[in-house]
Amino acid sequence: MKKVSRRNWLKTSAGVAASAAALSLPSILNASPLRESSSSGKKSKKRKALIIGAHPDDPETIAGGTMILLLKAGWDVVCVYLTRGEAGIKGKSGKEAAEIREKECKAACKVTGARYRFMSQVDGATVINKEKYDEMLSVIKEEKPELVITHWPIDTHRDHRVCSILVYDAWRYSGYSFNLFYAEAMSGNQSMKFLPTDYVDITSVAEKKHEACLCHESQDMPDLLKDWHIPMEKFRGMEYWCEYAEAFVHLTGHTAPSFVEMK
Numbered sequence: 001m002k003k004v005s006r007r008n009w010l011k012t013s014a015g016v017a018a019s020a021a022a023l024s025l026p027s028i029l030n031a032s033p034l035r036e037s038s039s040s041g042k043k044s045k046k047r048k049a050l051i052i053g054a055h056p057d058d059p060e061t062i063a064g065g066t067m068i069l070l071l072k073a074g075w076d077v078v079c080v081y082l083t084r085g086e087a088g089i090k091g092k093s094g095k096e097a098a099e100i101r102e103k104e105c106k107a108a109c110k111v112t113g114a115r116y117r118f119m120s121q122v123d124g125a126t127v128i129n130k131e132k133y134d135e136m137l138s139v140i141k142e143e144k145p146e147l148v149i150t151h152w153p154i155d156t157h158r159d160h161r162v163c164s165i166l167v168y169d170a171w172r173y174s175g176y177s178f179n180l181f182y183a184e185a186m187s188g189n190q191s192m193k194f195l196p197t198d199y200v201d202i203t204s205v206a207e208k209k210h211e212a213c214l215c216h217e218s219q220d221m222p223d224l225l226k227d228w229h230i231p232m233e234k235f236r237g238m239e240y241w242c243e244y245a246e247a248f249v250h251l252t253g254h255t256a257p258s259f260v261e262m263k
């Protein structure tokens, strides 16, 4: 176990105080979208957020509004898809479904303006092992995000649980290098016991979010929006006193990095 010196302990404690004051998701959205370059000290590099979902429609449905707001605020946003949705279309082979759903992801990202990348797992057969832990960590090291949003871990869908745990592990082994927020997926049906710490008012971009969700044409999205996603956004909106909101759990603790100090 790493020995904690008094000096380091004080440094960490100061970081906690700073992060507690500055780290809610709305305050992150209001912060400068640019970060200082470590060499020149100039603020020129865009801050980056990753929205990591198990299936092709997950990033848009769980955090699409916040994603669009981050992009509007000047952030670089990458949708990371753990799988290509191979098991998601009845009557299609895994390869056929993956091809269709990859196109749907590209269409959704065209609407939101996010970049996208796919990982190597297979829908319905995702695994947690050393190779997959390493893969997630290498994505984090390559992209260097300051903010990551992924699935809440208590979820009835195995792939969502796997995705959440892989991201948690990458957070841990990247030295807690980013702010980690969990998002809910159809709470009551998939996410369970989700008690938000942060809300984002997405009313101004809800229509665009739904447009991006509807790009996932193979997924019965009109009914999913009507029966699950929109009622959830409205419920969170009631809690947050606005029309539509997305809700998150911010994972904080003695190891949470301070947004203002992150490079």
Ligand SMILES: [Zn+2]
Pocket (backbone or CB within 6 Å): 054, 055, 058, 157, 160
């Ligand atoms: Zn999913």
